[in-house]
Amino acid sequence: MHNRLRLILGIISRSSTTMSTPPFASERQLAISAVRRACVLTSSVFNKLVKNETLTKGDKSPVTVGDYAAQALISVMLTHAFPADPIVGEEDAAELRAEEGKTLRERIIELANQALVSPLVEGDKVEWGIGPGQTKTSAELLDAIDRGNYNGGRIGRMWTIDPIDGTKGFLRGEQFAVCLSLLVDAQVQVGIIGCPNLPFDASKPEGERGCIFVAVRGQGCHQIPLSSYTETRLTMPTFTPSSLNFLESVEALHSSHSTTDTISSILGITRPPVRMDSQAKYGCLARGDGGLYLRMPTGVGYREKIWDHAPGALLVEEAGGIVTDSRGLPLDFGLGRTLGENFGVVAAGKAVHAAVLDAVQQATGAKAKA
Numbered sequence: 022m023h024n025r026l027r028l029i030l031g032i033i034s035r036s037s038t039t040m041s042t043p044p045f046a047s048e049r050q051l052a053i054s055a056v057r058r059a060c061v062l063t064s065s066v067f068n069k070l071v072k073n074e075t076l077t078k079g080d081k082s083p084v085t086v087g088d089y090a091a092q093a094l095i096s097v098m099l100t101h102a103f104p105a106d107p108i109v110g111e112e113d114a115a116e117l118r119a120e121e122g123k124t125l126r127e128r129i130i131e132l133a134n135q136a137l138v139s140p141l142v143e144g145d146k147v148e149w150g151i152g153p154g155q156t157k158t159s160a161e162l163l164d165a166i167d168r169g170n171y172n173g174g175r176i177g178r179m180w181t182i183d184p185i186d187g188t189k190g191f192l193r194g195e196q197f198a199v200c201l202s203l204l205v206d207a208q209v210q211v212g213i214i215g216c217p218n219l220p221f222d223a224s225k226p227e228g229e230r231g232c233i234f235v236a237v238r239g240q241g242c243h244q245i246p247l248s249s250y251t252e253t254r255l256t257m258p259t260f261t262p263s264s265l266n267f268l269e270s271v272e273a274l275h276s277s278h279s280t281t282d283t284i285s286s287i288l289g290i291t292r293p294p295v296r297m298d299s300q301a302k303y304g305c306l307a308r309g310d311g312g313l314y315l316r317m318p319t320g321v322g323y324r325e326k327i328w329d330h331a332p333g334a335l336l337v338e339e340a341g342g343i344v345t346d347s348r349g350l351p352l353d354f355g356l357g358r359t360l361g362e363n364f365g366v367v368a369a370g371k372a373v374h375a376a377v378l379d380a381v382q383q384a385t386g387a388k389a390k391a
């Protein structure tokens with residue numbers, strides 16, 4: 022009798038746990054913890070970065086010890102929690118394996134291990150390979166970086182990692198972001214973006230800095246301060262064309278400023294653009310710091326990467342916005358590591374997206390004919 026009662030109570034408690042746990046709860050919790058640790062790691066690197074800790078990659082873009090260490094850290098945590106999930110990460114360890122001497126490698130191992138062993142905080146779980154005593158060897162950490170070599174595709178679960186998005190902004194001491202997403206069958210289900218240098222409240226630029234943006238499909242978009250755990254739900258305010266301002270890259274090589282100038286005048290926008298590095302722009306759009314994010318091809322044949330847009334796109338959609346390319350089509354995260362041919366990105370609130378798209382098409386059509 023006693024055993025039967027225990028069995029019934031067990032079934033009730035198991036089914037109520039299942040019913041009350043929203044989809045992707047564990048993935049969300051892990052992703053927040055990984056991004057939080059990577060934000061601390063990357064900020065500490067900036068404060069101590071010395072010459073020769075930055076390399077230039079084949080595409081001429083910079084990569085620092087912070088990028089490598091943060092990718093190693095996030096990859097270790099993902100692999101402990103979800104060993105079967107492949108990872109599409111920006112960085113690989115080829116340069117580090119070939120390094121003469123071990124200066125960079127040792128610094129990266131030191132940084133990643135410091136982040137892995139730092140004390141558990143709210144939401145952390147020791148079974149993610151973190152907490153006191155959880156150091157990894159150099160070989161394990163290089164392998165963790167290289168786990169990001171998955172080619173992507175349309176089927177199955179996969180994570181994307183951009184350990185430092187906007188490395189140029191990071192090196193200038195401006196905006197950068199730690200970006201993580203979970204794709205399932207090419208749909209973004211979880212998107213997390215940590216922005217250590219971003220003011221928590223745009224109306225207080227000198228106030229507290231550091232925020233994490235979190236979105237799960239169907240569960241909204243939230244902001245959490247880096248310094249605590251309180252979540253605030255974000256909803257994009259409604260802009261009209263007359264109150265619109267837009268967000269765009271600092272780097273004119275990444276997004277054509279002249280095309281956005283033309284779009285701006287077609288829309289009658291008078292407010293100057295807010296230029297900011299990294300996917301922090303998507304977070305700022307989701308919380309209404311700007312009404313529109315435009316990324317217009319510069320004509321150099323660059324292919325946008327899925328890790329540069331997957332988490333940001335979900336933040337904006339879950340805050341009530343629309344994200345498409347300049348043809349009005351959703352971004353396709355199922356093509357591999359890139360988004361394929363570059364048709365730009367147009368992200369805006371529902372009330373203005375159609376008008377913006379119209380202006381983008383006028384501006385780019387006119388450019389194509391000129």
Ligand SMILES: Nc1ncnc2c1ncn2[C@@H]1O[C@H](COP(=O)(O)O)[C@@H](O)[C@H]1OP(=O)(O)O
Pocket residue numbers: 082083111183185186187188189190269270271272274275276297298299300323329
């Ligand atoms: N030629 C390029 N065109 C567009 N984006 C680029 C180009 N080169 C690098 N990027 C990537 O653009 C993103 C930064 O964009 P933004 O200008 O919006 O800050 C980064 O992901 C950066 O990579 P990285 O992650 O290495 O910094």
Ligand SMILES: [Mg+2]
Pocket residue numbers: 082083084111188
């Ligand atoms: Mg890079």
Ligand SMILES: [Mg+2]
Pocket residue numbers: 183185186187328329
């Ligand atoms: Mg990037």
Ligand SMILES: [Mg+2]
Pocket residue numbers: 088111183184185186187188
């Ligand atoms: Mg990067």
